[in-house]
Amino acid sequence: xxxxxxxxxxxxxxxxxxxxxxxxxxxxxxxxxxxxxxxxxxxxxxxxxxxxxxxxxxxxxxxxxxxxxxxxxxxxxxxxxxxxxxxxxxxxxxxxxxxxxxxxxxxxxxxxxxxxxxxxxxxxxxxxxxxxxxxxxxxxxxxxxxxxxxxxxxxxxxxxxxxxxxxxxxxxxxxxxxxxxxxxxxxxxxxxxxxxxxxxxxxxxxxxxxxxxxxxxxxxxxxxxxxxxxxxxxxxxxxxxxxxxxxxxxxxxxxxxxxxxxxxxxxxxxxxxxxxxxxxxxxxxxxxxxxxxxxxxxxxxxxxxxxxxxxxxxxxxxxxxxxxxxxxxxxxxxxxxxxxxxxxxxxxxxxxxxxxxxxxxxxxxxxxxxxxxxxxxxxxxxxxxxxxxxxxxxxxxxxxxxxxxxxxxxxxxxxxxxxxxxxxxxxxxxxxxxxxxxxxxxxxxxxxxxxxxxxxxxxxxxxxxxxxxxxxxxxxxxxxxxxxxxxxxxxxxxxxxxxxxxxxxxxxxxxxxxxxxxxxxxxxxxxxxxxxxxxxxxxxxxxxxxxxxxxxxxxxxxxxxxxxxxxxxxxxxxxxxxxxxxxxxxxxxxxxxxxxxxxxxxxxxxxxxxxxxxxxxxxxxxxxxxxxxxxxxxxxxxxxxxxxxxxxxxxxxxxxxxxxxxxxxxxxxxxxxxxxxxxxxxxxxxxxxxxxxxxxxxxxxxxxxxxxxxxxxxxxxxxxxxxxxxxxxxxxxxxxxxxxxxxxxxxxxxxxxxxxxxxxxxxxxxxxxxxxxxxxxxxxxxxxxxxxxxxxxxxxxxxxxxxxxxxxxxxxxxxxxxxxxxxxxxxxxxxxxxxxxxxxxxxxxxxxxxxxxxxxxxxxxxxxxxxxxxxxxxxxxxxxxxxxxxxxxxxxxxxxxxxxxxxxxxxxxxxxxxxxxxxxxxxxxxxxxxxxxxxxxxxxxxxxxxxx
Numbered sequence: 050x051x052x053x054x055x056x057x058x059x060x061x062x063x064x065x066x067x068x069x070x071x072x073x074x075x076x077x078x079x080x081x082x083x084x085x086x087x088x089x090x091x092x093x094x095x096x097x098x099x100x101x102x103x104x105x106x107x108x109x110x111x112x113x114x115x116x117x118x119x120x121x122x123x124x125x126x127x128x129x130x131x132x133x134x135x136x137x138x139x140x141x142x143x144x145x146x147x148x149x150x151x152x153x154x155x156x157x158x159x160x161x162x163x164x165x166x167x168x169x170x171x172x173x174x175x176x177x178x179x180x181x182x183x184x185x186x187x188x189x190x191x192x193x194x195x196x197x198x199x200x201x202x203x204x205x206x207x208x209x210x211x212x213x214x215x216x217x218x219x220x221x222x223x224x225x226x227x228x229x230x231x232x233x234x235x236x237x238x239x240x241x242x243x244x245x246x247x248x249x250x251x252x253x254x255x256x257x258x259x260x261x262x263x264x265x266x267x268x269x270x271x272x273x274x275x276x277x278x279x280x281x282x283x284x285x286x287x288x289x290x291x292x293x294x295x296x297x298x299x300x301x302x303x304x305x306x307x308x309x310x311x312x313x314x315x316x317x318x319x320x321x322x323x324x325x326x327x328x329x330x331x332x333x334x335x336x337x338x339x340x341x342x343x344x345x346x347x348x349x350x351x352x353x354x355x356x357x358x359x360x361x362x363x364x365x366x367x368x369x370x371x372x373x374x375x376x377x378x379x380x381x382x383x384x385x386x387x388x389x390x391x392x393x394x395x396x397x398x399x400x401x402x403x404x405x406x407x408x409x410x411x412x413x414x415x416x417x418x419x420x421x422x423x424x425x426x427x428x429x430x431x432x433x434x435x436x437x438x439x440x441x442x443x444x445x446x447x448x449x450x451x452x453x454x455x456x457x458x459x460x461x462x463x464x465x466x467x468x469x470x471x472x473x474x475x476x477x478x479x480x481x482x483x484x485x486x487x488x489x490x491x492x493x494x495x496x497x498x499x500x501x502x503x504x505x506x507x508x509x510x511x512x513x514x515x516x517x518x519x520x521x522x523x524x525x526x527x528x529x530x531x532x533x534x535x536x537x538x539x540x541x542x543x544x545x546x547x548x549x550x551x552x553x554x555x556x557x558x559x560x561x562x563x564x565x566x567x568x569x570x571x572x573x574x575x576x577x578x579x580x581x582x583x584x585x586x587x588x589x590x591x592x593x594x595x596x597x598x599x600x601x602x603x604x605x606x607x608x609x610x611x612x613x614x615x616x617x618x619x620x621x622x623x624x625x626x627x628x629x630x631x632x633x634x635x636x637x638x639x640x641x642x643x644x645x646x647x648x649x650x651x652x653x654x655x656x657x658x659x660x661x662x663x664x665x666x667x668x669x670x671x672x673x674x675x676x677x678x679x680x681x682x683x684x685x686x687x688x689x690x691x692x693x694x695x696x697x698x699x700x701x702x703x704x705x706x707x708x709x710x711x712x713x714x715x716x717x718x719x720x721x722x723x724x725x726x727x728x729x730x731x732x733x734x735x736x737x738x739x740x741x742x743x744x745x746x747x748x749x750x751x752x753x754x755x756x757x758x759x760x761x762x763x764x765x766x767x768x769x770x771x772x773x774x775x776x777x778x779x780x781x782x783x784x785x786x787x788x789x790x791x792x793x794x795x796x797x798x799x800x801x802x803x804x805x806x807x808x809x810x811x812x813x814x815x816x817x818x819x820x821x822x823x824x825x826x827x828x829x830x831x832x833x834x835x836x837x838x839x840x841x842x843x844x845x846x847x848x849x850x851x852x853x854x855x856x857x858x859x860x861x862x863x864x865x866x867x868x869x870x871x872x873x874x875x876x877x878x879x880x881x882x883x884x885x886x887x888x889x890x891x892x893x894x895x896x897x898x899x900x901x902x903x904x905x906x907x908x909x910x911x912x913x914x915x916x917x918x919x920x921x922x923x924x925x926x927x928x929x930x931x932x933x934x935x936x937x938x939x940x941x942x943x944x945x946x947x948x949x950x951x952x953x954x955x956x957x958x959x960x961x962x963x964x965x966x967x968x969x970x971x972x973x974x975x976x977x978x979x980x981x982x983x984x985x986x987x988x989x990x991x992x993x994x995x996x997x
Contacts, residue, residue: 080463081118081144082390083152085110085130090295094132094156096176102127102139105664106565109180112263113292113385113393119466120561121150130154131732133179134172134794134850149390167862167905167912168850172794175848182669183270183725183739184784184800186211190263190289200377201262201286202254208267209798209846209866212897212918215938215967217345217373218985221255225267225282226802226842227870227921229892232281232745232778238288238397238457239472241276243547245451245480247582247644248750252478254284256403256451258379260302260319260337263289269802270725270739270784273656273671274555274572277721277743280780280804288381288397291323291331298323298333304992310344310604310985311372317341317992334382343988345371346606348512349981352417353931353973360429361974364417366504366512369409370605372616376404386460394460403451408444408617409488410603412610414502414514415439427506432518437496442532442596444614447485447540453478468570470555475548482543489619491532491596498522510968510982513608529612530597534590536633537623541585549578557660565663570671573655580749581647586640588633589623598622635704639688642708646683646753646771650746652676667727677746678716681773685709685756685824692762711754713773719744733790737800740783747775747810751832756824768826776808776834786844795849804840809890811835811876814927838874838890860906868897876925886929894918908948915941923969933980936968952997958990 085097093114100107101118103126108116123146129139135156144150174187181187186208203220206213213220214230222230230251235242242252268275268283275283304317319337326332352364379401386394420436422429431438459472499519506512516526525531557570599622601615623630658671687707695701723741730736755771786800815829846866852859872893875885889895901914917939924933943959967983 079121079144079147079149081121081128081142081150081152083116083154084114085116085132085154085156086114086295088155088157090155092295093293094173094176095293096173096178096180097130097132097154097156098176098180099154100129100131100664102129106561107662107664112287112290117463119463119559119566128152128154130156132156132172133175133790133796134168151390167903167910168794171848171850171862171864175790175794175796177264177266178796179735179788179790181266181268182272182667182727183268184737184786184802185269186267188265188267200255201257201259201265204259204262205254205265205267205284206916207864207899207901207914209899210269210844210868210897211267211899212894212916214892216253216255217371218343218961218967218983219255219375221253222251223254223284224892224894224897224918225269225284226840226844226868227892227894227897227918228281228840228872229890230281231748231892232279233284234276234279234282235284235286236276237286237399237455237476238474239285239459240455240457240474240476240551241278241549241576242453242455243476243478243549243578243580245453245478245545245547247480247543247545248748250746250748252453253451256377256453257286257399257401258319258337258339258377260321260335260379263287263293270737270782271723271741271743272669272725273658273673273721273723274570276574276654277673277675277719277741278745280743280745280778280782280806288383288399289321289323289333289335290383290385290395291325291333292385292387294323297325299997300994301997302337302992302994304990306339306341306988306990308341308343308986308988310346310606311342313342315340315342317990329387331385332383333385334380336380337378339377340374341376341988342372342374343985344604345369345373345983345985347371347981347983348510348607348979350512350979353971353978355974356422358422360422360425361976361978362416362422362429363504363978365413365415366514367411367413368605368608368610369411370603370610370613372408372604374406376402378402391464392460392462396456396458398456399454401453405447405449405451407447407449409447410601410605410610410613410616411441411443411445411488412613413439413441413443414504415441416502419502424503427509428503430501430503430517433495433498433500433522435497437494438500438502439492439494440526440532441490441492441535442529442612442614443488443490444616444619445486445488446616446620447482447487449480449482449485449543451478451480466559466561468557468559468568470553470572472551472553474551476551477546477548479547480543480545482540485540485543486620486623487538487540489537489614489623490535491614492535493525493532495522495525498525500526506979509970509977509979510966511607512979527612529600530595532596532612534594534596537589537591537619537630539587539589539623541587542583543585544583545581547578547580549576551576565661565666568660568662569658570660571655571657573653575654576650576652578650578652579647580650582645582750584641584644586637588636588640589630590633591626591630635706638708639686639706642684642706643686643755643757646681646750646755648682648749648753649678649680650749651678665729667725669723669725671723673721673723674718675721675744676716676718677777679714679752679773681713681715681752681754683711683753683755683771685711685754685758687758687760689760690762693760694764711756713754715773717777719777719779735788735790736786737788738783738785740781743780743782745778745780747772747777747832751775751810754822756822758824758826766826766828768821768824768829770821770824770829770831772832775810775832778806778808778810780804780806791849793850793852796846798844798846800844802840802842802844806838806840806874808834809836809838809874811925813877833877835877836875836885838872840870840872840890840893842868842870842872844868857906860904860909862903862905863901864903865900866898870895870897878928888925888929888932889922891922891924894921910946910948912944913941914943915939926971930972930975932971934970934972936970938965938967939963940965952995954994956990956992956994960988960990961985962987
């Protein structure tokens, strides 16, 4: 079969080359090359469009401003250059009968700089979007600086169809067109980024500082030369190059950040440089550091149900007081070389480190076994009469470090109509905890002691509790000496590692005709990935230890949750008295063993495409082949309670853990055709259409054969299984859109998209006895491939610099975009794949909207930005009312800048002006019931940027 595919590929390549060679070609003299810069000779203008009018041939400027027309016949021509926000410019050129011609093209005027400020960054992004092959949105480095964004994820939410999922009020995962972040792929300098976390493929982009990037391209449609592992979008991050600038650069930025809750001022600083060592050698890079301290007030509830009396009850309510400190260190270093006029070489490296220190003080009310429940509606009283109420006071003291690093060596060569690209790369991501207390639990159980806990859910987001009943119970509830240690869980080691080696080679040959040019291109790429997770957790116990000597203060604002444990005293006491604690070996062994896994994933890919370019039409069609091979390892772990039956048929005398390693191997392949059409029937009007097939491989953590079985003394077995047989998501995608580029720096665009996704993955709960991979169970949770899902939607965008207005309003800029997404699928009911219910796909918001109003004139620059996303499904429940829903989110941010001199700029930023909150709920009992609520208040930042 493999030989047959090889023969087919060779026949196809030979046929394309033969057809291309048969095209009518004239004798040509040489290449026309050149560069495009702004009038101040400060920066190369990537995305500028160059057209030889008489020949109808078109080219776009690369990131260093360079362009090339191969095999141009001798003669005199008109060269036209266009760039959004600048007047078109034409110049006469004469191509000699032998040799090549190099020209420099200048756009704009000295008093209309195309490289500074909001208007310039808008022009740059629109020019690159216009020049793109498929559907694409672009965010440039300077555009990032126009918003008060703290990381790359927050910067991306300003683009059409893009929004983010927050963690502790800070943007973390990127959602494109309202879809799950797992359906995106992320790369830096062409290298797919592995994920630091153990359980996902998606990369949390809060690890990367927005100061480390040159631009971000969100590519929503694919061509055959691109990795096919995305259904949402391919997010491509680029760091700087010295050749993007015509002049050397050295800037420093110093900033202070203040959070209203934490009442702390924290620093941020960065240095960036770009230096040409010669005409053919350049170096660029930068380093940034950001420390942020903030607080979060959180309340969560679980176990909602409607009892026989019609009361809507909860089994547990948790009040959580977070103090968080995050530090982000990012650095990048880039070398660029030119070898003659035909070859460019580069080396690009990036390093990001994200430290997260979290203290969480918690008071939990455990009501599952409460006795009498009185009251109606949202105001209920839970009693310990003929039942029990548990109260838990706990502390989490967790330090986590994530690191991402990548290195890419590569280049490209253009010679005599041949174009080659080549690179090798290495990327590694890690997440590590070592010694976190997660958590320390102190508990008190009230049983027939006269305790009454009132819960008032009149405000479902901020429930209040009251303590009543007997005087003794009330006193004991508030007495820290009444709470005895249950356990101190210590994360001895939590180590996730994900690394990938890569290599690629692309070769294309351009054939020039009288009406345009036809390119045949082929390429190959290899990716070798290894991901592993190792958990070593320990449960430590100590008799007669209460929280009396470990009490601290709360900073919680929703209600009084005292007494609470001190942030640092638990660790200090544990370290000083380690010998007095006893290790619970069984629980430690069980939890440590069930989480471990390792997966290798090798992807070998090849493609063949044909490309037609003329003055108005671009067509790219071809096919990509990807072969995936997995080697997956984990453990089958069985916990048998005392009295249960052991595998040899004997009875367990004690609780027993049995662990057996397992291994699975698999491989599969995909043929992925695509067709992209870009038509420009008139200047400034672009129509696009794309159809392509893509895939998203399952989460490696769900593939891992982590088989966990808990068997009680009645030999009832409850299992949780990974599924190494999961198929990848497969999708047929269609995009169509129209873009009109307005005079004076603006654009109107509209697009539609449709996706038909097969093999969507869902977790299913099986409640009937059965077997999985030869393992018997009575109940089990297993991820499976579900039915197909349909996704369709609409994108609208409007961007405009309002220069046509009378002064002083001619400094206004507007930017607005809206995306509608309808994403639905079907999941089994009670594990029965023949009985399905319709759902909105997880993390899929129906509506996303971004708007910004800017003003820029003279030394003043202002920007007010709002982002909105509608509610979405976060997790599936057993039925629709139990589904976890994340409520809609709207956030308002402000930035203001003032140029003191040409070298010094001061700025002020106000993040989350409206105190946007996080709210998750379900609909048990036909009402919204709290699952999680968080509030963070606003953050203000101020500082200065200096150019040297």
